[in-house]
Amino acid sequence: MKNRNILILRKYLIIIVGAILMAVSVNLIFEPMELVTGGVSGLAIVVKHLTKNIIEGGFPLWLFTILCNVPLFLLAIKIMGKNFVVSALFGTIAFVLALMVIPIYDLKLDDYLLASILGGAIGGAGIGLIFSVQASTGGTDLIATLFHYYKRHITVPQILIIIDGIIIVIGAIVFGLGNALYAIIAVYINGKVSDGIVEGLKYAKMAYIISDHYTQIADSILHNLDRGVTGLSATGMYSNKERKMLFCVVSKKEIVKIIAISKKIDPSAFVIISDVREVMGEGFIEYRQ
Known part of the structure; x- marks a missing residue:
């Protein structure tokens, strides 16, 4: 029983660390440089930009994340069951809280290539850690996990790349093709790093x-x-x-x-x-x- 409690504690600590890393990549790199790398956070960056003239500072990233996850969790409960949703819900709450606590700060990374590599690596490490304990942070992560439930031969990070590609196109329309190309680099690195963590642990x-x-x-x-x-x-x-x-x-x-x-x-x-x-x-x- 003691060992089981330690394993559960370890799992949720990994989820917290992963969520913090993901929030760091969003608030310190992607949002300040307007890099839409996909996911609900990517859509949130677009929405925030489009609502700056309506709401002071734009629609908050964390609030948009919450609103998007409600229908996804209802679907997850129906398909995956309550046990899966517990981990995913915890991951989502951890990610939202991290988005709220970590301030949006421009690191002055004038080099977009460097920003793409750094943000992709940090975010990929966060996603990889969370997926390694079979959890999720909701959003498109949850969509990808649900899809993986039926298509086991395709890894969750690979599914995410497809979903993120669609969101990047939306970002290209709003912020321009140049930003979108750098975002693609970030998504590629994100997928490679997360894949390496998820699969490397089992090699x-x-x-x-x-x-x-x-x-x-x-x-x-x-x-x-x-x-x-x-x-x-x-x-x-x-x-x-x-x-x-x-x-x-x-x-x-x-x-x-x-x-x-x-x-x-x-x-x-x-x-x-x-x-x-x-x-x-x-x-x-x-x-x-």
């Missing part, structure tokens, strides 16, 4: 080892690395000889040791190394309902 290496000394190699991996090994029955089509092929999944750091063990025991061992995008199970990421 591993897979090794197939073909050797006549498979027993010794397997024993060394089991005892020296404390990693599981599976023996697969294989047949050499040229020699028509039955043999065992070892299969194991290890971390990126451990793959060097796997190769060293194999070559030390059998210099002629045939070793195949491949990337693994996601691993769940003992010794890696544990699945929790």
